[in-house]
Amino acid sequence: MDGVDYTDYDRGRYCNYWELDRTLQRELERIYPNDEFGWATSRLREFGAVVGHTIAENADHADEHGPELRTYDREGNVQNYVDYPASLKETERLAYEAGVVADAFEAPPGRVEPLSHSHYFGMLYLLSYAETSGFVCPAAMTAGVAHVLELFDDGDLEAYYEGLTSRDHDDLIEGAMFLTEKQGGSDVGAIETTAEYDEESDCWRLTGEKWFCSNVDAEGTLALARTPDAPEGTAGLSMFLVPHGDPERGALTKGDREAFDGNPPAAVLNRQRYRRLKDKLGTTNVPTGEVEFEGTKAYLVGQKERGFEQMAEMLNLERLSNAVGACGIMGRALLESKIHAATREAFGQPIAEFPLLQADLVDMAVDHEAATVFTFEAVRYFSERERARRDGEEAETAAKMMRLLTPVAKLRTARMAIDTASYAMEIRGGDGYVEEAVTERLLRDAQVLPIWEGTENVLSLDVIRALDREGAHEPFAEVVQAYLDTVDHPTLADAAETVESEYHDLLSAMADLAGRDEEYAQLSAKRLANYIFDVFTGALLLTQAQTELEAGNGRLALVARRFVERELASHDARGITDGERFAVEHFDVIVKFASVGPDTPAEDGD
Known part of the structure; x- marks a missing residue:
């Protein structure tokens, strides 16, 4: 068949997550600088296979047989001994020796310079398909500590930095x-x-x-x-x-x-x-x-x-790691749902053929696309700033955009991961609720994402600070307008008009809050953060869809329009009376990545 045939899989394991996640492939190709993507593709493919086979199996075992603490030895001396299952030790060795942290700090074999931080986040995304929020946390914190030492250590802690960035497990810290x-x-x-x-x-x-x-x-x-x-x-x-x-x-x-x-x-x-x-x-x-x-x-x-300033630098990386992990959880939950829908039969047909489930899978796929494009755009700005800093240069726009988008990405994707994992469990029914199915672990692990590295309230206030104290609203407005200025394909016209209108309303809301008292600004902060996500994501999806349409691919145009219609457009009677059959007509394209030319979205928009 055209696209991905999910009947070829029994479940979302014993497969290559890199090869199955075309959204991640597209985003990394877009944001990697220079020739890095072409060079790194083989590493990503190899890691996707390792995660999909060995690490995925290890993760289920380690979840049932987790670490145990023995604070004291038999004589009563403090020993602080954490006993890890062999499965988790193997995952640790495989991930670090694959360069999940090291590649972004020390040149991998065959290169004279490290890869950008975009590569670290891409590898972490793949890891989160299997380890969700478990081992992803130690890997992210290892990268975070290395990041802090790279920025602030005067050389006295070089031995620790070398250990943190080692790809040899025996030398690892x-x-x-x-x-x-x-x-x-x-x-x-x-x-x-x-x-x-x-x-x-x-x-x-x-x-x-x-x-x-x-x-x-x-x-x-x-x-x-x-x-x-x-x-x-x-x-x-x-x-x-x-x-x-x-x-x-x-x-x-x-x-x-x-x-x-x-x-x-x-x-x-x-x-x-x-x-x-x-x-x-x-x-x-x-x-x-x-x-x-x-x-x-x-x-x-x-x-x-200077500790608070240094902590803030680590939090930027950790919050993006949190968002990337959320996107990976969504990707795994979506994969499990697609496979189950394709292989589970009810009333004589695969449940993927029922319109209600088709609508759910389409919207899950659109959510995954939205979360991933927003998060990796924030990653791109983070990586640009760090690359400039390593070169002794400044990247003021990238720094401001990173500061604004990072808390928004963490806030929104964490909640989206919970919703996606929860519905993936529902799609499997009772089987999805038992420990033998990975969906219950995805939901348990996703639930920590809104808490780690700052709750939604804390993040919302950080968005206000980025706008007020760091002037992030100016580059934000310029970037969104630049996105919209690229969109001129007829099939995107209605969606672009909606985003343009909401964009101006968002700028008005930002200006209004700037003149309000602090109490009211705080009351509105969470709504503002979500509004920023919706407008920015809509504009970003549209400009990417424009590029894809010019290359002859209409899938992302359908995704962009679905997102805008769902999150930003208003509908009479909540859309019940409009006769729209989007999910049924475009299920194969959005869910299975079936090929579609630029004419199909245009015809759908007539």
């Missing part, structure tokens, strides 16, 4: 960030952990409690603390790297730890206590615990009292 404290939560300025300099040991010593620490036994953890006489609030926070091992013995790597018979002895470890692991709804593959610092040795990262 994983990263984490212990930020949340029981009394503070999202109020970072309320952090009470203190740091005192120890001249004898030539390091800092941290004292305090961290309440929600994912990847609890990472070899290189970032933590915020307050030095003596530092001011209150966020201005007084400094960033520290806390090694898992005693830093006087050098950086403790994965290979060093595995060389011991069991856990390294207490004398080899840094002084801290992992009290317990959290019993969580999902993400059981990543150990999340409570940590007590007890004069724990640490190294200052960069300058004192």
Whole structure:
């Protein structure tokens, strides 16, 4: 058949996720700089196969047999030993040695320069097809810590940076960030952990409690603390790297730890206590615990009292990682739904032939497209800024756009992933609710996405700050208008007119909020963030559809029009009386990627 025949698959495993995800292929080809995409395609294809076979199977096993913490040894000494299942250890080795983190920081074999951060996010997306929010979290935090050290370390922590960016598992150091404290939560300025300099040991010593620490036994953890006489609030926070091992013995790597018979002895470890692991709804593959610092040795990262700024840099990468992970979950949920719909029969025919399910799958596919194009446009701006920074240049527009789009991407895609995973479970019926089906794990793991790295409320307020304090509204307006100016194909005319109208209303809303009191601005912040997503995504889909139409492909025009009609257009009687049969007429094109020329969307629009 034309397009993807999902009857060839029994379920969304033992397949190559890269080859099946044509949306990801298109987006990465669009945003990779220079010749990178052509060079990286083979790595992406190889990783897609590894994730679709070995890592997908490991993820299900590790979800049932997750990490276990043994805080004390038999003599009562603190050992902080996290025992991992062999399946998770294999996933860890496969992912890091495939370059999921390393390729964006150190030149992979065959290149003289690292790949852009776009490649890191593309690899993380593929990983999230199988590991959803479990192992994706440690990988993302490892990249985040490497990012912070690249930006702010003066060279004293080079051994840790080399470990974080290693593609040799034995030399690897994983990263984490212990930020949340029981009394503070999202109020970072309320952090009470203190740091005192120890001249004898030539390091800092941290004292305090961290309440929600994912990847609890990472070899290189970032933590915020307050030095003596530092001011209150966020201005007084400094960033520290806390090694898992005693830093006087050098950086403790994965290979060093595995060389011991069991856990390294207490004398080899840094002084801290992992009290317990959290019993969580999902993400059981990543150990999340409570940590007590007890004069724990640490190294200052960069300058004192710059910790909040450094944390914000890591959050940009982490929030985009969160959004990319959400898109990957949506992709896996959609794949499982397509396969089930194609292979499950009811009343004598595949359930994919029923109009209601066709409409649901079309809209799930459109949601996946929308989330992915928005997120990877934010990724493109992040990558452009980082490439410019490495070259000693500035990229002001990219920086402002990244600051605005990143919290919006994280906010919207997290909710979309939950909805998509939930409906994927419903499509499978009762079987989708039991542990043998991956859909229940997708939903459990997706549920953390609105919480990690800032809730929807926190992110909405960050959108307001990006507009007011950093002037992000100006490049945003210019970029959206530039998108719309490229759209002149007749089949896109009605949708473009709708987006253009909503775009001007959005700019008016931004201007109105700028003149309002702070209370009202906060009340409207979440609605504004979602409005930004809808308008920007509509414009971006239309300009991409224009390009595709010029190349003879009409599929994305159908996707763009469906998104605009659903999210931005108004309908009498909620569209019930308009006679529209879009989902039935274009099911094969949107869901199965059947080929379609530029004339079909035009005929549909007549």
